[in-house]
Amino acid sequence: MNDIDLAVPLMDGPSYDRACSLVPSEYVEAWEWFLGEEQRGGVWTSLPHHTKEDSPQYQYRLRIGSDFFPVTRDSGIFWPGQDRVKQDPNKIFALSVHNSKKSFYTDVPPLYLDDGTWVIKYSVQAPGAVGSRDQNYNRKMLNCMECGVPVGVIFATEVGYKVLGLAFVERFEPENGWFVLHGPVHKGGPDPRFAPDMSYLKHMPVDIEFAGQGTTDDEKVRYALRRERLGQQWFRKQLVAAYDGRCAVSDCGVSEALE
Incomplete structure (x- = not known):
């Protein structure tokens, strides 16, 4: 975890268009899928890679050419293997993240900001959580943060898995063990709403979504307290x-x- 302790915040001026020049073409096609699912607004009963032919969501799985292409795996932080996508082994980017309906991780539900963006605090991969294999899950997220490469975000609710779209890994908080994800990222050049300065979390009004239900004032207060501690x-x-x-x-x- 020493490399994480030395991590720097998101670069200045990240953008979707710039990121497309840094990743394999399969990533760009997967990003297009996340953008499309964000607009469609459907809720998946299972993660895409577990979706069966009898599911109404089956038709929405990503295809590249004639083959299905995975945008998720059981591990929360996912990137495609070298058998599917060829990339520099020293700079592999995470493609997507998702949380689980039942997990010991303390991922925080989306905070919806007044500027139309949202923020999620996503737990780092804990040491030893994936058995004896060390696949450097967190390093892939740090690569995204340092280079301004977005990740697809899927958040589990009581009614299913919601595709939120793309987000930048805006910051790593070692004191909490969280990556701060900020989205939605759309096509185009730099968006001034995405910047390394995280002070907006303390000063901007927020709304929180819990499984699509409204949030009480008490819940907002509890979240604010959790954020400050x-x-x-x-x-x-x-x-x-x-x-x-x-x-x-x-x-x-x-x-x-x-x-």
Whole structure:
């Protein structure tokens, strides 16, 4: 994780058009798919790579040529293997991210800002979470951040998987163990709404979407408090794991009580 500790924020002036010159053509076709699904607005009952022929979403899976092309895999941070896409092994970019309906990761639901963009805090890949293989998942996200390459974002809700579109990896927060994703990214040149300065998170009014339902004032307050308490989410995950999900004093194992 040392390379993450030294990570820098998103470059100045990132844009979709510039990013197209940095990635293989398959990435650009996958980005087109994310843009199309963002506009279509449908909700997937399963992730695209798990969608079967009897599903109404099957027709919307991405094809490149005559073959289906994966935009997701079971791992939350995904990029296509070298058997599908040839790219520099020293600079592989993440293609997409998704969260899980049931996960120990603390991904934060979208915050919708007044300027028409949204922000998601997406958990880094925890050490040892993928067994004995070390595929440098986080390094692929850092490559996107450092070069201004967007990633596709799919967020799980109670009713299914929502394709939010493309986002820049705008910042890494080591104190929380989060990547900050900012979207939606659309075709064109630099958009002044995407910049390394993250102060807007403290000063701009936000709305939060929970599974497509309205958000109460109490929920917004709780989110704001979570946002300000730097480091506590990452610390909490480590603490829960260390004590096997139980209180060290009472031996209580009820997650709501531990929270």
